[in-house]
Amino acid sequence: MRGSSDSGRGFVLADVVGGVLIILVGAFFAIYSLQYGVLGEAGRLEPGAMPVFSGLALALCGVGVVVSAFRTGTVSAAEDAVDTVPGGASQPDGSSGTETEADAEADVDVEVEFEASAEPEARVGRALVVLAAATVATYLASRIGFLAAFGLMIIGLLVGVERERVWKALAVAAGAMVFTYLLFVQFLRIPVPEGPLPFL
Amino acid sequence: VDFFSNVAGGFATAVTPENLLLCALGVVLGTVIGMLPGLGSATGVAIVLPVTLTLDPTGGLIMLAGIYYGSQYGATISAVLIATPGDSSSVVTMFDGYPMARAGKAGQALAAGAIASFIAGTISVAALMAAAPAFGAIAIRFGAPENFALMVLGILSVAGFTSGNVFKGLAMGAFGLVLGTIGIDSQSGVARMTFGEVSLFGGVGFIEIVIGLFAVAEVMRQVGRGGAKPIHTRFREMILSREDLKRTVKPSLRGGVLGFILGVLPGAGATLASFFSYEVERRISKHPEQFGKGALEGITGPEGANNAAVNGSFVPTLTLGIPGSGTTAVLLGAFLMFGIQPGPLLMVEQADLAWGLMASFWIGNVFLLVLNLPLAPAFASVLRVPYRFLYPLILLLCLIGAFAIENRMWGVYLALLFGFIGYFMMRHDYPAAPLVLAVVLGPLMERQLSRSMSISYGDPMIFLRRPISATLLGLALVLLLGPAISRLVKKRFGASTESAVDTEEKV
Numbered sequence: 004m005r006g007s008s009d010s011g012r013g014f015v016l017a018d019v020v021g022g023v024l025i026i027l028v029g030a031f032f033a034i035y036s037l038q039y040g041v042l043g044e045a046g047r048l049e050p051g052a053m054p055v056f057s058g059l060a061l062a063l064c065g066v067g068v069v070v071s072a073f074r075t076g077t078v079s080a081a082e083d084a085v086d087t088v089p090g091g092a093s094q095p096d097g098s099s100g101t102e103t104e105a106d107a108e109a110d111v112d113v114e115v116e117f118e119a120s121a122e123p124e125a126r127v128g129r130a131l132v133v134l135a136a137a138t139v140a141t142y143l144a145s146r147i148g149f150l151a152a153f154g155l156m157i158i159g160l161l162v163g164v165e166r167e168r169v170w171k172a173l174a175v176a177a178g179a180m181v182f183t184y185l186l187f188v189q190f191l192r193i194p195v196p197e198g199p200l201p202f203l
Numbered sequence: 204v205d206f207f208s209n210v211a212g213g214f215a216t217a218v219t220p221e222n223l224l225l226c227a228l229g230v231v232l233g234t235v236i237g238m239l240p241g242l243g244s245a246t247g248v249a250i251v252l253p254v255t256l257t258l259d260p261t262g263g264l265i266m267l268a269g270i271y272y273g274s275q276y277g278a279t280i281s282a283v284l285i286a287t288p289g290d291s292s293s294v295v296t297m298f299d300g301y302p303m304a305r306a307g308k309a310g311q312a313l314a315a316g317a318i319a320s321f322i323a324g325t326i327s328v329a330a331l332m333a334a335a336p337a338f339g340a341i342a343i344r345f346g347a348p349e350n351f352a353l354m355v356l357g358i359l360s361v362a363g364f365t366s367g368n369v370f371k372g373l374a375m376g377a378f379g380l381v382l383g384t385i386g387i388d389s390q391s392g393v394a395r396m397t398f399g400e401v402s403l404f405g406g407v408g409f410i411e412i413v414i415g416l417f418a419v420a421e422v423m424r425q426v427g428r429g430g431a432k433p434i435h436t437r438f439r440e441m442i443l444s445r446e447d448l449k450r451t452v453k454p455s456l457r458g459g460v461l462g463f464i465l466g467v468l469p470g471a472g473a474t475l476a477s478f479f480s481y482e483v484e485r486r487i488s489k490h491p492e493q494f495g496k497g498a499l500e501g502i503t504g505p506e507g508a509n510n511a512a513v514n515g516s517f518v519p520t521l522t523l524g525i526p527g528s529g530t531t532a533v534l535l536g537a538f539l540m541f542g543i544q545p546g547p548l549l550m551v552e553q554a555d556l557a558w559g560l561m562a563s564f565w566i567g568n569v570f571l572l573v574l575n576l577p578l579a580p581a582f583a584s585v586l587r588v589p590y591r592f593l594y595p596l597i598l599l600l601c602l603i604g605a606f607a608i609e610n611r612m613w614g615v616y617l618a619l620l621f622g623f624i625g626y627f628m629m630r631h632d633y634p635a636a637p638l639v640l641a642v643v644l645g646p647l648m649e650r651q652l653s654r655s656m657s658i659s660y661g662d663p664m665i666f667l668r669r670p671i672s673a674t675l676l677g678l679a680l681v682l683l684l685g686p687a688i689s690r691l692v693k694k695r696f697g698a699s700t701e702s703a704v705d706t707e708e709k710v
Contacts, residue, residue, distance in 0.1 A: 017631050018368075025374050032381050032396065039393055046661010050393040053649040057380035064377050067370030127630075130423035134623055137419070137598055141615045153602070157595040164426075165591040179596050183603060191254060193607045 015072045022068030029061030129164055136160055148198020150188075154180045210332060213558025217566050222262050222559070229266035230567045231574065233273020234582055238281045242597065243290040244274035245530040245639075246421055249413040250600055252537050253607040260541035261556045265563040267537055271530050272324070272513045272564065275473065276571050279316040279506060280583050283309055284434050292473035292509035295481045299494065299501030306497055310440025310580070315451045315499055316506040317575040318443070322452065323459030323507030324568035327514035330463050332561050335550060338522035342547035347654035348665050352672035354648045356679040357525035360468070361532075362637035363683045373683075375628070376637035382407050383645025390653065402613045409536045409642055411605050411614045415621025416628070416635040417529070418601040422594050423626040436580045447499060454484050454500045458507030465508070466515020472528040473512035480508035514564055521545050521557060524647070529636035536643045 032054050039051030140156035154176040161172035187193045216222065236247035247270045255263035278293035283300035296316060303312040345353065358379075362372035385396045386406030397403040443451070461483065462476040484504035485494045494501050519525045524546040526532040538545050543553060550557050575582075605618035625635060659665035667673045 021631055021633070022370075025378070029377065029381070032384075036384075036395065039388075039395055042661065046656050046659065048649075048653045048656050050388040050391045050395055053645070053652070054381065054384040054395060057377055057384060057645070061374060061377035061381055064370050064374035068368065068374060071368055071370055126427040129427040130626060133423055133426050133594075133598070134419070134619065134626070137602065137622075138616075138619050141602065141612060141619060144615075145612055149603075149606070153599050157599065160595045161591070167591070175592055175595070179599055183599065187603055187607070191257065191607070193603070194610055195603070195606065196612070 018072030019069055022065045022070075022072060025065030025068060026062045027065075029058045029063070029065055031058070033058030033062060132164055133160060136164075145196045146198070149195035150180045150183060151198050153183075206332075206336070209336075209554060209558045210562065212555060213332075213560075213562035214566075216261060216555050216559030217265065217562040221259075222265050222563065223566070225258070225262045225266040226269050226563050226567050227570050229269020230273035230276075230570050233270035233275075234277035234280075234571070234574070235585060236270060237274025237277025237279075237290055237293075238582060238585060239277075239593065239597075242421065243278075243417070243530075244271045245413065245533050245636075246417040247271075247274055248530055248533045248537070249410060249417050250604045252410055252413075252533070252540070253604045255537070256540060256608075260543060261559050263541060264534070264537060264556070264560055265567075267534060268517075268560060268564065269567045271534065272510065272567060273571060275506075275510050275513055276317060276320055276575055277582070279320070279502075280313060280579055281586060283312045283316070283502075284436065284583050285586055290473075292477050292512070293506075294474070295477045295505040296502050298481070299496070299498050302495070302497040303499075303502070304434040304436070308440070308497065309434050309436035310438075311443060311447055311499070312502055313436065313579045314441040314443050314576060315447060315503050317572055317579065318448070318451050319455035319458065319503035319507040320510040321568050321572040322455040323462060323511040324514065324571075325565060326456065326459045327463040327466075327511035328561065328565040328568070330511075331514045331517055331564070332558075334467070334518050335522050335557070335561065338518055339547045339550040342523050345547070345671065346669075347651045347658065348669050348672040349675065351648060351651035351655055352666055352675035352679070353523055353525055354644045354651065356675045356682070357519070357523075358637060358641050358644060359679040360682045361528070361640050362634070363685075367632060369683065371631075371633045372637050375633050375635070376641045379638040379641025380645045380648070382412070382638075383642050384649070389646065390650070407642075408608060408614055408617060409639075410540075410608050411617035412621050412642055413533050413536070413639055414601050414605050415618040415623075416625035416639065417533075419598065419618055419622025420625030420629055420635075422598050422601070423622060424629055425590060426594060428590070436583065438577055438580055441576060441579065450499045451503045454480075454504035455507035457483060458504040459511040462508030462511030463515040466512030467518045472516060473509040476508040476512035476515075477505035480504040510568075517561070517564075521549055521560075522547060524549075526640060526643070529639055532636065532640040532643050536639075539643070 036051040036054035036058060039054070040049030041052045041055050043049045136156050136159055140152040143152040143155070146152075157176040157179055158169075158172045161167040161175060162169055188195060217226070232251065233244070233247060236242045236250075237244060248267050251270055252267060255266055258266070274290055275292060278288050278290035279296050279300070282288035282293040282297040283304050286297050286301040288294050288297055300309075300312045300316070303309065342353075358376045359373070362376040363369055383406070385403055387394050387397075387404050394404055458476075458480040461480050462473070465476040465479060466472065481494075481501060481504060484498075484500045485491050488494065488498065488500060490498070516526070516528055516531045520531045520535055522545075524535065524544065526535045535545060543549070543556065602615050602618060605614040606612065608614045627633075628635060628638075655665055656663070665672075666676060
């Protein structure tokens, strides 16, 4: 996401926002931790020392991120990085590897036959839906049972997000629940929250 | 004599039926995990870590380490067959592996990669066994200032190498340090940054952070992406000719040596090693034009290098307690969760565990060779399962792992929160490795800093007055500023060369 500053030079808006967020988090930690004390007698470190130092370091790095976002030729794989396989195979949308790897990367083009991929914006939406589904399932787990809640999550994701047929989603969810029950509940004795239904 | 008896003792520990089984399980799981796009070694270790906490520490760590180097083999399979490496260290393998697969030579590519990994794995395990005690003997003389400087070096070097923008890497390191301070301070008993929330008294769980940043975020990143259609291969295609074997051995030996050296350096790691090895092979080849079109040396060199780098990265992890990569940071966290402190004393106080673990690396490599040569096509069948069916299951595994740490839903919520943070970190090129490393090292750093300041009566110059800590801090600075300075020099040099050429042309 690129924007333009008043002077007309380009800047990476996402990096400016990220940098400011980092400054705020760092400053908050540093200021809040002052209450624990920083330096005691004979140079002894008080409990607040490390959070204050690291909070200040974080805020300073945030300043660095903001400044570098304004510099011409800022190196930022930015949003394209998300569309990259860990390091570089070109995806259908034409993105490439992160700069660190690209630095060392030889000029090699690999022609790959890909299946259809969603648009980058749509992928962000889908990713957030997946996270929301997992959060709802986590909330429901202590009410209707861990396995039931996550079984529902699988069905919801496959039918709602991936547009799979219901019977396929049911089969995958059932398989996953049986596997989880046998491995984690029976074999590893992990006491997952149970619901009103037996085994769920 | 001590060395050989230690090695023998290590093998005796590693070959107990239980440890052999765990090693085999680890490498098989690692192969599958490494093969699945987006599920790298760090994610694999993070997901399985909670389950291993019920095991004996030696067995648990053998299994986790097996996942680490097993995933390097698995990543090769997906790099060759679907041009989507499961781990960044196998990106280079794709350059020649995928063209070979398209030319109907997928079997040869996989077989050569497995043999190269084994050869390099073998020499690097030997090097690890030789280097670890030497490193330990030096590090045992370190006091608090040196240990602190060493940890600074570890974090800065990883932060400097893992992102295109050094400030982002450093910010993530600092963020990890900040997160590491949350909870009850072990020295004073003061609850810091907990806001009265009892769940935060124990701190922000390290495994939950790792599961969130590496696994949940990666699942989110992969959702909606079309994968490449896998290329089929069969067992009979995996037989190498004598000529192919010849082209495998020398590059893997070169890759092994290079990979081990780069693996020992904090921050460099397997990915850099594989790229370096590729360049070396290309430069010394009589047919550099074949690289990128299916040159066997383009697979065997980097495969050897990334496997050796994994073993090399255990040198600083085991002997200094300074992990050199994201995965070794997760493994360091595993050591701490088992109540074991890696560092110079590990080789003395936990000799059975340390030598047993190192011996298991070689045994694991044997397992991987035996499994991969005939079974790579069978493993590859997993790639035919569409990712849309896999990711809900991966998510379930991640979250049940997060629950299993303390058997409460708090861990699951934390993992989801860090999944959200990690997703946006990935989108905007903020590296996760320095954050994880700093979360692990933060509390240890705080202790060393506190001791150093007590020794010096609050004078921070102690770090510069002691030669070793001053050298380490200087090295950290060089590693941090080195790439920027080199870019600047290149820019200036390039500009002056260009202007000289222009002038000449005009004349």
